[in-house]
Amino acid sequence: MAVLREVPVEAQVLVRGEPRPRFPLEPNTSAGDVLWLGPDEWLVLGGREAEYADAAVAVDVSAARVVLELAGDDAREVLAQGCSLDLRSGSFGPGRCAQTLVARTEAILHCAGDDAIRLLVRPSFAPYLRAWLEDAIDGVRR
């Protein structure tokens, strides 16, 4: 049964411009805690604005998203109730990420492990998304 929890992430920084060493170049993939969001856009979980002073742009977004994690062998089925992406493990395996809609809110999905998918969501939408996910977990259990 899927379990939902919040993952504390102290800092997040959005980096724009040229890729830096160790940044993923393949669309919708991650390298460690660096998520590819666009051809010139990365989100670094745990990163701080000051560490990227020489990037074209670095924006502190530490408080701009909450990180939720849905873990369990039916996590993908829970998400599939409200997400139209292909979440099969062959298409969205560990290291994959995507910006998409889950139910009626935007989220960044990040496959952190075989059966663990993280959802990065705006804090104002987090209560809604939590409630939706808990309802969807209930839906799979039936």
Add this chain to the structure above:
Amino acid sequence: MRFSFAGVEYEGREGETLAAALVRNGVLGGFRSPYRDRPRGVFSDGEEEPNALVRVGDEPLARATLVELEEGLVAEPVAGKGRLEPPRRERRYDSMHAHCDVLVVGAGPAGRAAAAAGGGDVILAELGRCAPLDGVRVLERTAVVGLYDGNLAVAVERGRRLWRIRARRIVLATGAVERPTLFEDNDRPGVMLAGAFKRYGRPAGATPVSGGFTPRVQLWRQAGGRLRWDDRVGAPVPDGELRAVACAGSVTGEGLPDAPPFALPDGEEGRIFVDLERDATVADVRRAVAAGLRSVEHVKRYTTIGTGPGQGRTSGVLATRVAAELLGVHPGELGTTTARPPYLPVPFALLAGRNRGPLFDPVRVTPLHERHVELGAVFEDVGQWKRPRYYPRSGEEMDAAVLRECAAVRERVGMQDVSTLGKIDVQGPDAAELLDRLYTNLISTLPVGMCRYGVMCRADGMVFDDGVVMRLGEGRFLCTTTTGNAAAVLAWMEEWLQTEWPELRVWLASVTEQWAAVAVAGPDAREFLQPLTGVALDAASFPFMAIREGEVVGIPARVCRVSFSGELAFEVWVDGRRGHELWRALEGAGGATPYGTEAMHVLRAEKAYPIVGQDTDGTVTPQDLGMDWVVSKKKGHFVGKRSFDRPDTSRADRKQLVAVLPADPDELLPEGAQLVADPDVPPPVPMLGHVTSSYRSAALGRTFALALVRGGRGRVGETVHAPLEDRVVPAVLAEPVLYDPEGRRRDGRPA
């Protein structure tokens, strides 16, 4: 197991459908036709059933041939039209997305063969029960009801779950449905399709009929497939090919028996039924043809054949054949009707799924929300946000609370959660250039560490949004937007940047939720805040529209001297995660009155600060709002500039924002009220304009309103009239800024 039908109890068997159980119990009738009230009975054993419609529980219009028996099931016959009633028991409807390589629709021999052939992940959807198949995901009791672009199939599982299945390939093995035959009184109970007759075990007293088979081509048609008339089968069959959708089995017409010869029977045509669901007969088709209708689409509309819940499943081809016979043409010449989703009726509750009740729409809350709740705030919806509207004290009505909150800001100090304002980080060497092109006023001249009010217009010159632009560095700005427009403004900026000016080196980021923000406003704001921060707040060190970085109550903060009330005010911005802590500390310091959006609206209206979307409606220019000063005369170009030179945007009689003072200072005009010069002229009474905002003012000791009035600025001092439902309210037009027009309170309490 026991079940009841029309109030009579019967014995049913596990796995039986309601229709099968009725027939086995000798119930061949029991139903009525919808318009002519003729007796009817079970006619088929599938989804094509036109007669045996029942209400079961909360399902108002189910086909008895698809209802599986359960212990104690109660069914009532329905004559064609179900009646939706409030549910007696809560039922969970949800949805599921799936992706696969092959989707097979229909689990007959051809469908099972196609599914067994594999080709990756395979989903097999079957309307009825279905045995498992190795390596195949089987969805039984699942009706595929729609095929859409991009190989998207929409299916309904057990009436309770809506599937959206994206497949690389789709195989339609939907089979064929048996056609009725035509003869006088062919609708009477006991007449049933020959296949059903056999599968029901040749019930005594029943009469089997067969007019051949009609391939179920509806999904093929929905996918854009063509049809051709097949004389051997006597019905249209799929023609040509589609890139990703194929047909297999009897839906292609192959393997179906030859259709019996077709001829119009003798007898009273008004009793030879073509569409049982619509009580439509050969006589109706004859009338349509006699009226000059030749296309089956027109015959359908004239006779209503094929418009019932079954959508012509048993009647469509029959109607075509009758019309062709009457017209003396080949049925292939008449064309076919259009098959549109859904193939079977889908309840609205299923389409709504879980998007109802608390999950109907996201409710967005700020980091301070819990505290607002504790303080007893009454909330209002601003877009998806919940914002405190006012904070009533015990026994306090809204009017009293708002007057108290307004007075606190005007006379002492108030505090408001302004975290919902949209915030966009704009960075890059060309950031100032981009903002110069998007705002009507000059942004590039703004010194670092200062902020400026700015207005954005659409290309038509009409106000789109407004906010404060902060310059945080040479190439770094932070733009605030109205709460409801945050996403739209970011999209607007990205659109220009990405499609029109990709050469600009600018990057945008939404930081709306990075920051929590509290406005501290009122003549005592400085005295209130100074003990809580190391930032020097005196007017000389911290001028109007300046930005300072420092700590407030020990939290790293950005402080801006901006005001939406005309009073001395500071906005304190902190990391969103510490917003709650900031608010509690400000509360704890004592003396600042929490105020909500209603007081904010009153205070800003007293100063004639417009609210985009309330005082504007997409037809209002900055000049109409009296803000010529915000439109740069120096800039070469900005979005909307060209439109200001159009004759219509410089007309003197455009609607302009003015204040309205009702003659009776207690009269509160309703927002939206129309204003006329003379209410006594015969209709149509020429309208001068309308009220956009209307409030009671503590500072003015009276009511007042803002209105958009034709040539309003030239009418200041004139009396206008607001005709309301039961009376006409006279009011005087006034200069829009009613409170402190000299702006003497901006730096604090005037000496």
